[in-house]
Amino acid sequence: MYRGRAAELLGGIEPGTRVRVHKGGRTYEGILMPRSELGDDRHVVVKLDSGYNVGIEVSGARVEVVEGAERRVAQPPPPPPAAGGRVVSVLGTGGTIASRVDYATGAVHPAYTAEELLGAYPELAELAELRARVVFSILSENMRPEHWRRLAEEVARELNSGAEGVVVTHGTDTMSFTASALAFMLRGLGKPVVLVGAQRSSDRPSSDAYLNLRSAIRVALSDLGEVVVVMHASMSDEVCAVHRATKVRKMHSTRRDAFRSINSPPLGYVGEEVVLGEERRRRSEGEVVADTRLEERVVLFKAYPGVSPELLEWCVDRYRGVVIEGTGMGHVPESLHPGIERALEEGIPVVMTTTTLNGRVDMKVYSSGRKLLSMGVIPGEDMLPEVAYVKLMHVLGVAEDMDEVRRLMLTSLAGEITPRTLPEVF
């Protein structure tokens, strides 16, 4: 229930009622949403027919009930309609998509469970039978390998018990790490696992949550058999892109189309329908196994002018694997060579990636790169540094010996290495 000044304005109108709110010469018509959408007593929230929620400050506002309009109840969600009995599991992990604004401070806090989130968009239940539950609720910067493990197990459980696909709502900051981790850990995956988030919290009028969530559910029902990230494809609120888990990266701090596929085009797009390219892995039958073995003692080491060789030596003393974010085609200052050589001598694999993100490493071109290759550095091909980091954790967890580590790092296990980088993909 609304309270305070918002309750005064509404004068007993129940959430779920179709209303018109007039304010400052503008009129907002739609379904009055429940108060849990909002953190204070000064706003009412109306879901417009476009699917957007608008928060309207109450001062100077006037509300009327739309005569003869269908009376809809927004929460609790309606019982599953005839969606062909197709089940999509929605697993909540926290993040902006499940947050709300504290209007007193302007800050955003985790607030909604996955169920509440779906309840805010009741029309999503027309797409599929949605089974929502919370796995954990954290801001994604606090996601750790132990969370990846737990999530992989939960996803496998859902897929093995009848879900046609899984949607994971997740904070955007580290979404690509989790996506990669799931891609490496889910063996035998033949169904869509879709990570989705929002750049603006769900209770904001400008939130990208609705389109992202709707698109994610559509992708979860599609002919796809891999882990993907679904987020806005452009600034406009019409189409989402489907990015392969191991090729995607958050490339803008705030834009709704912040996520970009790097070194390969997106697998597809989602508007009113899902359009997927030939590159994707298709849906298939079979049990999914979560192989959650990870060697967590891996470091992602950034090489740059002035970096201290002692920092690398410290890492070699403490870690079991090193992924270097080098420069250009895979170079590091020569001052790091002794540390790299020692790591390799001690059986600690060193994988080279590039800080340019786009393009692939090619260490045969320059004498310095050839020297690193001759030491035994494993070229990361066109893997993103973050993906190589997650992959090395996985590979060190599952490989029997160093030969297998090398072989697996050079093999594309989940689409993370493209055979040839197309120069036009940039």
Add this chain to the structure above:
Amino acid sequence: MYRGRAAELLGGIEPGTRVRVHKGGRTYEGILMPRSELGDDRHVVVKLDSGYNVGIEVSGARVEVVEGAERRVAQPPPPPPAAGGRVVSVLGTGGTIASRVDYATGAVHPAYTAEELLGAYPELAELAELRARVVFSILSENMRPEHWRRLAEEVARELNSGAEGVVVTHGTDTMSFTASALAFMLRGLGKPVVLVGAQRSSDRPSSDAYLNLRSAIRVALSDLGEVVVVMHASMSDEVCAVHRATKVRKMHSTRRDAFRSINSPPLGYVGEEVVLGEERRRRSEGEVVADTRLEERVVLFKAYPGVSPELLEWCVDRYRGVVIEGTGMGHVPESLHPGIERALEEGIPVVMTTTTLNGRVDMKVYSSGRKLLSMGVIPGEDMLPEVAYVKLMHVLGVAEDMDEVRRLMLTSLAGEITPRTLPEVF
């Protein structure tokens, strides 16, 4: 002089002669270049009229001297023509632009001095009186702060002794670091300082060196008063972009248009003429001072899921400044908060940037960011992580106290902070 099989093919034709080389049904007409262009005795090099050098393998090739053609001598370069007496200094530091291919191994080695490089393109002398010399000759991954200092001093010397602009030939891997360092160190700069490189060595037919170098010289003569990077604007060999030193980043490992301005559009473009926007600092008179004070004990610390808090603690023990490459709008795992708090308590500034590169940090939106702000973390606005790293070295070198460090880090000293990030720049 050519030797071996190449000498046999040429039968005494001297470099500088206009020739036609027929091979495999194709004909290459141009000026025979001197042998120093090439590392073996199996190729001859012809400079086509387009300005490109083509290396032609001798087997099956036939050479004829073009009858009646003007006989040009490619090296040494002709004496400075009437270019209005305008002097551009060209300082060599090494890198691909000054390298050649070892055709035996396919590897690329540093080979040319700046003089030799200009000698390979004699028509460049028509643009200005070029004063070329080598400052040092290293691959750019080995560039260290001591090289930035020396280069700043050399650039200031050239500008204070009559040069209208300075071109610095540089390896591309760390070019943006050096560009930023010069931008912060050159006080009172009112002339163009242009860093330029190549993605393919100058003796390769596909080299981007000629257009980049010609464009750099043109920019060095233009109405500009700041440090810039000039490199190919697209895959085609027609136009270069002029990037502000503090806004540019190498974003592809191999493409000739690898350099991109981030969070602001390029300052301009160069084809047959130089077109610069209003955002640029214009040319002005006055002495340039190289303020080479740098605190080298600064670390660029990457924050990501699974990063070890002990790694940060080690850094806080050893460094005088920390730049964090955080996630999203400027977040880090909470496990790093104690290390950050200790750094700030001990008077070690901590600056937050984002791994998304595009967009700016905004730490007021989420409670976690607000906590970091309340500890005293300095938001890096829309500075690239690498630029904030170089800037913090500079600021710690020149500032009197922590208040001044904070004030300078939040002030745009060389265009590194844009007042407002335009969302369309992505």
